[in-house]
Amino acid sequence: MARFQCKCGVTLSNSKAPNDVELTVYTDKEWDDIINQGDFIDPIYIPFPRYDVWRCNSCERIYVFYGNTVVKTYILEQ
Numbered sequence: 001m002a003r004f005q006c007k008c009g010v011t012l013s014n015s016k017a018p019n020d021v022e023l024t025v026y027t028d029k030e031w032d033d034i035i036n037q038g039d040f041i042d043p044i045y046i047p048f049p050r051y052d053v054w055r056c057n058s059c060e061r062i063y064v065f066y067g068n069t070v071v072k073t074y075i076l077e078q
Contacts, residue, residue, distance in 0.1 A: 007073075008059040023053040 001015040014022040026034070026049050034046055052065040064072035 004054065004063065006056040006059065006061055006063075008056060008061065010056055010058045012054055012056055012063075014054070020057055021054050023055055025049055025051065025053045 001013070003011055003013045003015070005011055012021045013019070030050065035041065037045075050066075051071070054063045054065070055061070056063075060076050062072075062074040063070050064074075
């Protein structure tokens with residue numbers, strides 16, 4: 001569970017489950033590797049994505065984390 005302050009001032013948190021902040025995002029290659037493990041995939045063995053991706057519900061900025069570090073920030077164009 002973590003909290004992060006968006007550049008717009010809103011505090012983002014993933015303490016509630018489910019929540020609208022934390023997104024589950026896999027690259028196409030990561031997902032292909034997962035689904036090609038066999039005929040039956042137990043959901044418990046699906047690994048976490050390489051990056052954590054959070055979306056601010058107020059300004060819709062997207063933050064990409066690697067560990068505890070923001071490595072990319074995206075904002076909608078006007």
